[in-house]
Amino acid sequence: MHPDRDTFDLPQLRAAIEAASACASTCASCADACLRGGHAGDMVRCIDLCNQCAAICRTTADILSRPGPNGDSWEEVVRACIAVCRECADECGSHEMDHCRACAQACRECAEACETLLAVAD
Numbered sequence: 001m002h003p004d005r006d007t008f009d010l011p012q013l014r015a016a017i018e019a020a021s022a023c024a025s026t027c028a029s030c031a032d033a034c035l036r037g038g039h040a041g042d043m044v045r046c047i048d049l050c051n052q053c054a055a056i057c058r059t060t061a062d063i064l065s066r067p068g069p070n071g072d073s074w075e076e077v078v079r080a081c082i083a084v085c086r087e088c089a090d091e092c093g094s095h096e097m098d099h100c101r102a103c104a105q106a107c108r109e110c111a112e113a114c115e116t117l118l119a120v121a122d
Contacts, residue, residue: 016064016110016113016117018113019113022110023057023106023109024054024057027088027103030092030099030102030103031051049092052088053085056077056080057110060077060078060081060114075118081111081114082118085107086107088103088104089105089108089111090104
């Protein structure tokens with residue numbers, strides 16, 4: 001919504017910011033649920049990926065929310081977000097818990113929104 005933003009298709013930018021923010025929250029909740037679910041030792045990889053994904057998604061949303069990113073570094077952050085989201089979606093998607101399934105879906109949606117943003121930014 002920034003008034004100086006003129007380098008992106010605003011609906012796609014907004015969708016990527018919203019998806020990254022939602023994914024960060026969902027990943028943090030999933031990691032917390034895995035820690036408290038009684039089998040944390042079996043969920044170490046899931047917890048680790050969820051924490052990494054939450055961090056990169058928060059960063060991505062923050063960077064995309066700023067006016068006019070300089071250079072191509074923002075694209076690298078978005079690509080990293082896509083990669084971590086895909087990896088986290090695969091891990092969480094392999095578990096039966098509802099919170100993991102919800103996390104996998106949020107990760108897929110974030111990756112797709114970020115991929116769409118990159119496509120319209122080129």
